[in-house]
Amino acid sequence: ASLTDADGDEQDPSNAKLTCRICFTGENGGERAKKMLSCTACGKKYHRNCLKRWSSNRDLFHWSSWKCPSCRTCEVCQKTGDPSKFMFCRRCDSAYHCYCQQPPHKNVGHGPYLCPKHTRCHSCGSTVPGNGLSVRWFLGYTCCDACGRLFVKGNFCPVCLKVYRDSESTPMVCCDVCQCWVHCPCDGISDSKYMEFQVDGNLQYICPTCRGECSQVRSFEEAVQELWRRRDEADKDLVSSLRAAAGLPTQEEIFDVSPFSDDEDNNGPSPGPVSKIEYGRSLKLSLKGLSEK
Incomplete structure (x- = not known):
């Protein structure tokens, strides 16, 4: 005898239509139905690719x-x-x-x-x-309400990606290429070098992102x-x-023990990152x- 779940769905993949509870697509037996995975609590069936998408970011x-x-x-x-x-x-x-x-x-x-x-x-x-x-x-x-609003306005150091306020106590220097303000400690700028930038208006400064030393x-x-x-x-x-x-x-062990594989005719993108x-x-x-x- 075939089994049914709480909703009356047949759970025998060999001779019954199984419905994935994520995409709500039915499978009338066959290999795709056999490869569907069951919830460990209720036994309902799900496509592997649907589970991959559903479980991403976890x-x-x-x-x-x-x-x-x-x-x-x-x-x-x-x-x-x-x-x-x-x-x-x-x-x-x-x-x-x-x-x-x-x-x-x-x-x-x-x-x-x-x-x-x-x-x-x-x-x-x-x-x-x-x-x-x-x-x-x-x-x-990734950012609280106050910091998020400052970030959206562009008030952030391109190196550490942390925001700054008008009352910023950490010394900062403005890049002459991208016009972004950089925390001196983020670029290893000493106090003496910072004073040079303050005194000499013709002294050019190029930040690490514009120098290609960090991601932009x-x-x-x-x-x-x-x-x-x-x-x-x-x-x-x-x-x-x-x-x-x-x-x-x-x-590192996940891929060796996971049942997920490209076994469903590529009916959905792999979640990955x-x-x-x-x-x-x-x-x-x-x-x-x-x-x-």
Whole structure:
């Protein structure tokens, strides 16, 4: 006898139509149906490529212990709610409804998400976006509200990508090529050299980005990618410890034990690292919040 799940769907891939609960496409038996993966909690079936896309930007996702969206519970309301409205923390994989965020989000962003336990402003180090109900994280959850607004205005050092204010106490020098202000410590400029720039108006200064010595951020989209690259590098040990605590293989071992493969006629892109398009969409949500104020 064939098995059925809670919704009455046949679970025997050899003779029944199986419906993927992400793309809602049915499979009438065959190899594609056999290769679908089951939720460890409810047994519902999912295409491998759909799971790849759904699980991108999640450090603790692993095929041997995953639960489908319908089986996850929101950390805020403690309910399952609408499974299509879940946001998963990149670091700890905690689930949050987008409408349970503060302020509430209408839709789920396409880039990485960080829960309140793991958010930290790249510029000032704050773990909260700010004060008030309307404040939000900017630039893909990498900058708090105040720093994010300064970054969007262009008030940031192109080397460290941290913002500066009019009351900045750290000495800075303006690049004669790109007109960006650079923190003196970021380019190894000594106090004596800084005084030379102050006294001699004809003394030219070219920053490290214009000298080709470090990556150049030409757009907010590139800024989000670079900020996340630096955050991932800084959190490398944290991710390793979280994966070890969860009993998961290391990142290097993932590809040896993962069942994901190009076995479904390339019906979807491989998730891999977040693409520029995904970062861009995430950024637009942050900028939208800025423009509405």
